């Protein structure tokens with residue numbers, strides 16, 4: 001080992017992050033399989049939340065149903081594990097009823113985009129202040145690996161043994177088109193970048209959507225003949241994505257079939273709860 | 288003392304008055320005939336009171352939002368009719384198991400499916416009780432007049448808060464759309480119940496504390512950080528596979544209603560003391576029955592009326608007692624036979640006959656009188 005390498009290593013050492021500050025340690029171990037990306041996303045999220053400065057009492061984390069949606073059970077906030085597809089509707093009620101709460105929705109690609117697709121677009125349209133973290137593993141992990149609305153064409157799942165013929169959604173394009181005022185993408189592979197993206201999303205006022213590409217080695221990985229979790233992450237998350245800042249410098253052929261990472265869309269748009277207070281309540285009281 | 292205000296109101300407007308009187312400060316809904324006036328009324332009134340109104344993208348989202356709002360401590364309402372009720376069922380089960388107070392209004396129209404949107408019906412009686420998968424508790428109140436819609440809506444909120452459970456106000460299109468002069472109650476005149484507040488320290492708080500039959504529910508954001516899930520859970524709110532806990536909790540959410548039936552069941556009895564023929568009816572049908580009973584009495588027939596104001600839990604006790612001493616019970620209802628089976632179940636002795644109508648027209652006093660005469 002060379003001297004410089006040692007110095008580099010030393011400089012990198014920092015105080016280890018105390019995840020237990022935000023976890024409910026007696027609710028562990030979690031249900032996730034070894035190699036599942038959901039845990040990496042959770043860790044990045046906790047580091048991001050720590051940097052936002054919000055107290056645990058202020059945060060309300062809400063999910064639907066799925067492996068990803070088990071997240072709230074492990075964290076020490078006001079937490080709600082709701083019904084498949086409906087997390088955003090419950091969250092809208094919580095946020096609108098008590099706008100002082102910082103609402104974070106944790107959902108899966110099936111939860112948010114299939115059964116919950118209508119709630120997804122309407123939440124974005126309202127631009128109600130909440131952060132929506134979609135864990136996109138291109139499958140229904142919880143029910144055993146069926147194809148989802150983000151499964152790429154021709155991939156194999158327990159319900160697409162001959163290859164998927166349904167074109168997948170681009171979650172970010174849809175969120176943007178529906179009116180979300182902050183849209184970004186990250187992956188479980190780029191965990192530090194993800195932490196920053198999640199932080200910025202939580203600090204944003206309005207609906208912020210973060211599509212997080214993470215892997216389900218158990219179902220998507222095995223069915224599609226990936227040799228290992230790292231192989232799956234390398235292909236889908238590392239090589240399958242490009243940071244939006246580097247994308248400008250790359251020729252179009254290098255971007256083909258790749259998802260862009262980082263902040264993809266941010267606009268200032270009136271937030272729902274504020275509009276209600278400033279316009280509806282004011283006018284109603286004056287009448 | 289201040290004067291009570293008199294108003295000429297439609298049933299659905301009275302529901303708005305009742306909800307606001309009870310302290311409702313959150314409404315989420317999706318328009319559907321014949322319940323839409325409730326949403327319209329709430330959208331005008333709530334923002335004046337600092338309350339929240341939102342029109343969601345469908346009925347599922349509406350009830351889900353109302354449950355979420357209730358968890359922050361606001362008394363919450365959603366209103367709908369037939370097709371919307373079908374959509375709300377999964378969330379009704381969720382509110383039952385998570386024990387979140389909530390009021391659901393179902394203004395009944397003809398079904399199944401889109402059915403007869405503007406026609407009156409009483410065909411959701413069984414849906415009100417059984418409409419959600421799994422065993423779950425049900426409370427439904429069945430007002431018959433505009434004034435009673437107001438008072439029963441207040442009572443629905445009280446029961447929801449008292450028992451931490453969804454409560455349905457169930458009335459047919461006729462009662463929902465008819466206009467009657469009513470008296471608005473003064474503040475303090477009707478009892479208003481709020482959910483029990485958590486008094487312990489946050490570290491000691493359990494959302495389903497098993498020392499209580501109905502545990503206090505702390506609002507989200509007040510320092511009591513707890514977990515809510517639609518999975519079978521322990522007293523701390525977290526999922527469990529422990530079969531003893533699952534059984535005990537499933538039984539408790541049923542028993543907390545079952546054990547307090549006397550407190551929940553409310554009936555009106557008309558001319559029943561010496562009756563030989565009884566009519567059991569709710570809502571607009573009870574109004575026709577009242578008239579028929581009066582006519583029968585005038586003709587010298589000993590007829591009477593039992594009107595369940597609480598539809599669920601069903602007034603087993605009152606019907607059993609009645610069934611043991613009258614010759615016949617007539618059950619007119621705007622469906623093809625729902626309440627009649629409940630009456631049959633409770634009254635083993637008396638002969639039970641149904642009058643059923645599903646053509647979108649009300650059951651007339653003449654129809655009921657004819658049936659009474661047949662049994663004379």
Ligand SMILES: Cc1ncc(C[n+]2csc(CCOP(=O)(O)OP(=O)(O)O)c2C)c(N)n1
Pocket residue numbers: 065066067068069084107108109110111112135137139140141142143148
């Ligand atoms: C109404 C309803 N339909 C179906 C299911 C079964 N179900 C549970 S989780 C799930 C899919 C979850 O997929 P996703 O949201 O992508 O989460 P993941 O498990 O992949 O993290 C399904 C179909 C359900 N619980 N409720």
Ligand code: SF4
Pocket residue numbers: 031032033035036037038067068137141142215216217218219
């Ligand atoms: S099945 Fe897939 S998504 Fe679910 S925990 Fe396992 S790896 Fe994760």
Ligand SMILES: [Mg+2]
Pocket residue numbers: 066108109110135136137138139140141148
């Ligand atoms: Mg998934």
